[in-house]
Amino acid sequence: MDTVVNPETEVSLIDELKRGDSSAFKKAVREYSPGMLAVARFYLDHSSAEEIVQDCWVTVIDAIQKFEGRSGLKTWLHRIVANRCKNKLRSSKREVATDFSENLEPELAERFNATGRWDLPPKLRFDESADTLLENGALSDCLDKHLSALPETQRSALMLYEAHQHKSEDVCNILDVSASNLRVLLHRARQKIFLMVETFQETGEC
Amino acid sequence: MLMCRDLAEIASDYIDGELNVQKNLSVKMHLMMCRDCRSFIGNLRASTELMKAHSSGNPDEELMRRIDERVAEALKSRNAHDSNNE
Numbered sequence: 001m002d003t004v005v006n007p008e009t010e011v012s013l014i015d016e017l018k019r020g021d022s023s024a025f026k027k028a029v030r031e032y033s034p035g036m037l038a039v040a041r042f043y044l045d046h047s048s049a050e051e052i053v054q055d056c057w058v059t060v061i062d063a064i065q066k067f068e069g070r071s072g073l074k075t076w077l078h079r080i081v082a083n084r085c086k087n088k089l090r091s092s093k094r095e096v097a098t099d100f101s102e103n104l105e106p107e108l109a110e111r112f113n114a115t116g117r118w119d120l121p122p123k124l125r126f127d128e129s130a131d132t133l134l135e136n137g138a139l140s141d142c143l144d145k146h147l148s149a150l151p152e153t154q155r156s157a158l159m160l161y162e163a164h165q166h167k168s169e170d171v172c173n174i175l176d177v178s179a180s181n182l183r184v185l186l187h188r189a190r191q192k193i194f195l196m197v198e199t200f201q202e203t204g205e206c
Numbered sequence: 207m208l209m210c211r212d213l214a215e216i217a218s219d220y221i222d223g224e225l226n227v228q229k230n231l232s233v234k235m236h237l238m239m240c241r242d243c244r245s246f247i248g249n250l251r252a253s254t255e256l257m258k259a260h261s262s263g264n265p266d267e268e269l270m271r272r273i274d275e276r277v278a279e280a281l282k283s284r285n286a287h288d289s290n291n292e
Contacts, residue, residue, distance in 0.1 A: 020284065025277045029270055037269070050269055057273050058280045103215040116209030121242035126252035130259040133252075143260050162258045168224075187218035194253040 010073055017064045029057060032074055035164040036081045042156035042175050043085035052088065056081050074164070078174045086176065098153045100181045105191040124201050139197070142206035146196045150189055157185035208232045213243050217250050 016024030033053055040049035059080065067076060102109075111120040126133065134140050147155060160171045161182075172182050200206060213236055219225050220233050237244050 020281055022278060022281055025281065026274055029273045029277065033270060033273060034266075037266075050272075053269070054273050054276050057277050061277065061280050061284060104211070108214060109211075112209075112211040112214070116211040118210045118242045118246075122245040122249050124249070125245050126249050126256075130252065130255035133256055134259055140260060143256065147257070147260070158257065162254065168222075183219055183224065186222075187215075190218055190250055190254055190257070193257050194250050197253050197256065198249065 011069075014064070014067065014069065014073060017060075018067075020061065025057075025061075028073075032077050033057075035074060035160065036077055038156045038159035038164065039078045039081045039174055040085055041152045043082075043089055048088070049085075052081060052084050056084060059084075075166070075170055075174070078160070078166075078170075082174050082176065098151070098181070098185070100184045103184060103187060105188060105195065107195055108191050123198060126197065126201065133197075138204075138206070139200055142196060142200050143193070145206060146193060150192060154185050154189035154192075157182055158189040161186060208236045210236075210240060210243050210246075213237075213240075214246060217247055220247065221251050221254065 013024055013028060017028060036053045036056060037049060040052045043049075044052065056077070060077065063080070067073070071079075111118060113119040134143075150158070157171060157175065157177075160166045160174065161168065166174070168179060168182055171177075172179055175182070177185070196206070213220075213233055216225065216229065216233070220230065225233065237247065
């Protein structure tokens with residue numbers, strides 16, 4: 001995020017939103033929409049998720065009057081989105097299909113022998129910092145491609161936990177998943193990114 | 207005894223400090239003896255940092271513009287409604 005709302009700034013932002021200040025809404029839309037979209041993408045396809053986020057902001061104009069600050073503004077907004085998505089899924093009688101059965105990505109699982117030792121150990125060591133690695137534009141593009149190819153449930157869990165810095169407990173509440181299922185989602189997504197970076201570093205191919 | 211595969215299965219929990227004391231200790235012991243698993247944990251951690259750094263990019267401008275428009279419209283109609291009721 002290019003802006004970070006600290007607790008004091010958040011209190012004044014909430015006051016401005018309650019007064020219906022349009023520039024406060026613009027600021028909040030920029031700050032919180034990416035996270036709201038990550039929540040919506042957990043449940044819905046891309047265009048339905050964008051619609052839900054737009055609808056939620058219109059709802060927030062009135063709902064903010066009742067916001068008591070028991071949770072942070074970000075968590076409150078993310079819950080509104082999650083509830084709306086769940087209602088939409090219920091009305092269309094669809095469920096979010098997610099496989100929580102395996103902890104290891106098949107491509108990684110194949111790299112161990114029958115005794116559980118590495119048959120094909122990690123080939124390289126990524127010694128550079130994330131920022132240095134990202135200076136390579138091709139790696140950045142490759143990461144974009146792989147992040148967008150992740151199953152939405154994994155990508156949303158990863159985005160909320162890593163990029164939007166929610167605690168595990170909050171992510172579980174927002175997405176309505178158990179703690180152990182969240183751990184599986186995060187781990188599967190990280191393994192995919194690890195495998196992608198390893199291939200890229202070794203072959204230069206995405 | 208913890209094997210490399212077992213460690214790979216719980217690697218994210220280890221990185222995020224989600225393991226209980228006993229499991230955490232077994233991972234540490236294993237890592238002391240196994241260079242490949244040290245590489246794996248190091249690389250998984252680096253991938254996580256990479257993802258974190260990469261995801262902090264700019265939001266989708268087109269979506270922001272559409273939300274701004276809808277919010278502005280809704281605020282306008284609410285203000286008009288409020289002033290009619292005064």
